[in-house]
Amino acid sequence: MSIKAVRGFKDILPEESAKWHLVEEVAREVFRGFGLSEIRTPILEKTELFARGIGEQTDIVEKEMYTFEDRNGDMLTLRPEATAGIIRAYIEHKLHGRGGVCRLFTMGPMFRHERPQKGRLRQFHQINVEILGSHSPLADAEVMWLAWQVLQDLGIEGLRLEVNSLGCPQCRPAHRQDLLTFLENVSGELCPDCNRRRKRNPLRVFDCKNQGCRDALRLAPLIKHYMCPDCAGHLGQALDFLEGVGIPFVWNPYLVRGLDYYTRTTFEIVASGLGAQSTVAAGGRYDGLVKELGGPDVPGVGMAIGVERLMLLLEDEVEQELADLFIAALGRDAREEVVPWLKELRAGGFIVQMSYEDKGLKAQLKQADRLRSRYVLIVGEDELDEEVLKLRRMADGAQEEIPLDEAVQRISEILGKESEDE
RNA sequence: GUGGGAGUAGCUCAACUGGUUAGAGCGUCGGGUUGUGGCCCCGGAGGCUGUGGGUUCAAGUCCCAUCUCUCACCCCA
Structure with missing residues (x-):
């Protein structure tokens, strides 16, 4: 056999492209209605950007990035997610100096060196929204609404929006401390993976699918009992806004996100029929990220839709007209x-x-x-x-x-x- | 990175416990209709059986390696 595409990289063939156009057009139409502007950033960035933005300790940074040395010795990385690059551009071009809230979307390929499976590729595509410069819970609600609306307008059914809050630097430490203590006491009942997570990223034990772990965690301290009044109020208001526009959601106090930068609101839209990768869209608030990347202390909320996963939910083939x-x-x-x-x-x-x-x-x-x-x-x-x-x-x-x-x-x-x- | 399943024509799949020239449907090309598509009938082309090694008189079939696909773990969109 002659040369084939790289593992985990897929060609989008002519008969499939109409479906891609449909998805992209529906998304653009929704974004237009919300008054978002498009930003397009390079797919290649300095490695350091992702290391600092996503978190040195995450799997993405530790073992999933396509990183190589440029001819001049710089370490470069094919972007594994969109937010870091957008914030880099936001800071670099001083978009915060233009006043007001910056509301952006982008769409394009991301790269992660994982083992491919259903709904998981090494080059995959995301549709992203980032709202920078607002603390308002309305921004959180709007981001969730945006994701929901795109999926809704594509006619996808059987979706569930799960929402949680991860708290803020005010309330998180106390919870973290109590959680660590709790996990230490039940460590005997936890699976090896969870015991590993216990030290590195304790919140992630809540993600474990293992029944034994779930039983052990039943009485674990949850962030919702530790939230400071500000965080509790913020989440409550965001949920009120969702209710106001009639978007159904469930508060899942166990919901956690993998990326280090999330604060407060975090959410996932899950679908049945996607196999093990059931999340079709996800996002949350990241108030410390812009500052962390060297910009002013500007808050942000964002989300990403996994286009290939969305495609799996879109059953009907879209036929392209080829000749009148x-x-x-x-x-x-x-x-x-x-x-x-x-x-x-x-x-x-x-x-x-x-x-x-x-x-x-x-x-x-x-x-x-x-x-x-x-x-x-x-x-x-x-x-x-x-x-x-x-x-x-x-x-x-x-x-x-x-x-x-x-x-x-x-x-x-x-x-x-x-x-x-x- | 770990584990299971699978790689045969462009596509979907056959080929009994190893045994002679690897088959079928769909698609494709040509003819039936020298200027009328689809439906029908007839015919043709198309394969180093993923790749490399090994066992054997003999390998699509057994063994090893490797690559790819796929499902799951991990992780995530």
């Missing part, structure tokens, strides 16, 4: 006569194709059929001699005669009329 009209020109004279018509008809908004090769009528009709063209215009020697063309409707084979001198106009009328009927 196929022009079957027979012979050199006919082809020369017809080429200017292509220009006019295409300018009129119609999808028009013709054969590159000088093939027989049968072959051209076959080609038109394969393109599912609605009509075929037949232009041969006879037609040119008589100055009357034939327009064949492919659905039933009915043919209509079209005078040569008003061909483009008549065809435009017929094609246009057909579209209106639909």
Whole structure:
């Protein structure tokens, strides 16, 4: 076998791209309604950006990044997520200095060197939203709403929005301390993984699927009992806003996120039918991140939708229209006569194709059929001699005669009329 | 990184306990219709059986390695 794509990297083939366009268009339409602006940042950044932003201790930074040395000795990394790069750009171009809240979206590929499985690729795509510069719980609610709305508008069903708060630097330490103590006492009942997590990132034990661990954690201290009044109020208000716009959610006090930078609100949208990777969108608040990356102390909230996972939930194939009209020109004279018509008809908004090769009528009709063209215009020697063309409707084979001198106009009328009927 | 399953025609899959020329459906190309698609009928092309080693008189089939796909763990969108 010759050269194949790199493991975990996938080609998006012509028959799939219409589905991608649909997803991207729906997302853009939703974002437009919320007044977001698009930002596009490079997929390559200095390694240090991700190390500081995502957290040195995370799996992503420790073992999943595509990192290499540039020719001048810089260490570079293919972005494993979008937020760090966007914040880098936000700081670098001093977008915070423009006043007001900065509300951004982006979409594009991310890279993580993990073992591929259902809903998990090494190059995958995300649709991201970041709202920078607001402490308001309304921003949190809007971010969740945005994610929910995109999925909703795509007609995806069976989704569940889970929300939690991770607290802030005021209330987190006390909880963390009590949780550590608790986990130490039940360490005998925890699985080896959880005992490992216990030291590195204690909150993650709540993610364990192991029944034994879940039983052991039943009485574990939860952040909700430790939240300071500000955090509790913040979460309460965010949830009130969600309720106000009729978005169903569940408060999952066990919900935790993997990235270090999250504070307060955190959420996931989970779907059934995705296998082990059930999260189709996720996000949360990251109030310390901008400062951590060298910018001013500006708060932020954001979310990411996993496009491939979303694609798995979108069952129906989206068919692309490939031709309204196929022009079957027979012979050199006919082809020369017809080429200017292509220009006019295409300018009129119609999808028009013709054969590159000088093939027989049968072959051209076959080609038109394969393109599912609605009509075929037949232009041969006879037609040119008589100055009357034939327009064949492919659905039933009915043919209509079209005078040569008003061909483009008549065809435009017929094609246009057909579209209106639909 | 760890574990299970799988790699045969463009696609979906056959080939009994190793045994002669690796088959079928779909697709594709051509013909039946020298200027009329789809449906039908007839015919053709297309394979170093993922790759490399090994066992054997003989390997698609057994063994080892490797790559890829897939599912799960881990982790995450």
